[in-house]
Amino acid sequence: MKSLQLQIAKKVRKILDKKGWKQQHLADESGLTKAYVSKILAGSLNLTLETINTLEKALKEKIIEIK
Numbered sequence: 001m002k003s004l005q006l007q008i009a010k011k012v013r014k015i016l017d018k019k020g021w022k023q024q025h026l027a028d029e030s031g032l033t034k035a036y037v038s039k040i041l042a043g044s045l046n047l048t049l050e051t052i053n054t055l056e057k058a059l060k061e062k063i064i065e066i067k
Contacts, residue, residue, distance in 0.1 A: 002043070008052070008063055009043035015059050016041075030058035 016026060023041065027034040032054065039045045040055070047055075056063050 005046060006043035008047060009041050011063050012055060012059070013041055015061050015063075019059070026055075026058060030054050 012026075016022070021029075023037045024034050026032075027037045030037070032040075032051075036045075040047065040051075052063055
Protein backbone atom coordinates (compact mmCIF):
# COMPACT_ATOMS: atom_id res chain seq x y z
CA MET A 1 0.00 0.00 0.00
CA LYS A 2 2.77 2.42 0.91
CA SER A 3 4.18 2.05 -2.60
CA LEU A 4 0.96 3.47 -4.11
CA GLN A 5 1.12 6.42 -1.74
CA LEU A 6 4.70 7.09 -2.79
CA GLN A 7 3.82 6.77 -6.49
CA ILE A 8 1.08 9.37 -6.10
CA ALA A 9 3.45 11.63 -4.15
CA LYS A 10 6.07 11.32 -6.88
CA LYS A 11 3.51 12.09 -9.61
CA VAL A 12 2.19 15.18 -7.78
CA ARG A 13 5.74 16.44 -7.13
CA LYS A 14 6.61 15.95 -10.82
CA ILE A 15 3.57 17.99 -11.87
CA LEU A 16 4.43 20.71 -9.34
CA ASP A 17 7.98 20.88 -10.67
CA LYS A 18 6.72 21.08 -14.27
CA LYS A 19 4.37 23.93 -13.37
CA GLY A 20 6.95 25.67 -11.17
CA TRP A 21 4.55 25.51 -8.22
CA LYS A 22 5.46 25.32 -4.55
CA GLN A 23 3.46 23.41 -1.94
CA GLN A 24 1.73 26.61 -0.87
CA HIS A 25 0.49 27.26 -4.42
CA LEU A 26 -1.04 23.79 -4.57
CA ALA A 27 -2.60 24.34 -1.15
CA ASP A 28 -4.11 27.63 -2.32
CA GLU A 29 -5.43 26.15 -5.58
CA SER A 30 -6.87 23.02 -3.96
CA GLY A 31 -8.22 24.45 -0.71
CA LEU A 32 -6.10 21.97 1.27
CA THR A 33 -3.75 23.12 4.01
CA LYS A 34 -0.03 23.39 3.33
CA ALA A 35 0.57 20.83 6.11
CA TYR A 36 -1.78 18.36 4.39
CA VAL A 37 -0.09 18.94 1.01
CA SER A 38 3.26 18.31 2.69
CA LYS A 39 2.01 14.95 4.01
CA ILE A 40 0.71 14.06 0.53
CA LEU A 41 4.12 14.83 -0.98
CA ALA A 42 5.82 12.75 1.71
CA GLY A 43 3.64 9.80 0.73
CA SER A 44 2.43 9.42 4.29
CA LEU A 45 -1.31 9.60 3.64
CA ASN A 46 -3.80 7.11 2.26
CA LEU A 47 -5.74 9.51 0.03
CA THR A 48 -9.44 9.24 -0.63
CA LEU A 49 -10.77 9.39 -4.17
CA GLU A 50 -12.29 12.75 -3.27
CA THR A 51 -8.88 14.17 -2.29
CA ILE A 52 -7.29 12.78 -5.46
CA ASN A 53 -10.07 14.43 -7.48
CA THR A 54 -9.46 17.72 -5.65
CA LEU A 55 -5.75 17.53 -6.49
CA GLU A 56 -6.44 16.69 -10.13
CA LYS A 57 -8.78 19.66 -10.48
CA ALA A 58 -6.26 22.01 -8.87
CA LEU A 59 -3.40 20.70 -11.00
CA LYS A 60 -5.55 20.34 -14.13
CA GLU A 61 -3.85 17.00 -14.72
CA LYS A 62 -4.58 13.36 -13.99
CA ILE A 63 -2.73 11.81 -11.07
CA ILE A 64 -4.06 8.28 -11.44
CA GLU A 65 -5.72 6.42 -14.28
CA ILE A 66 -8.16 3.63 -13.74
CA LYS A 67 -8.03 1.04 -16.49
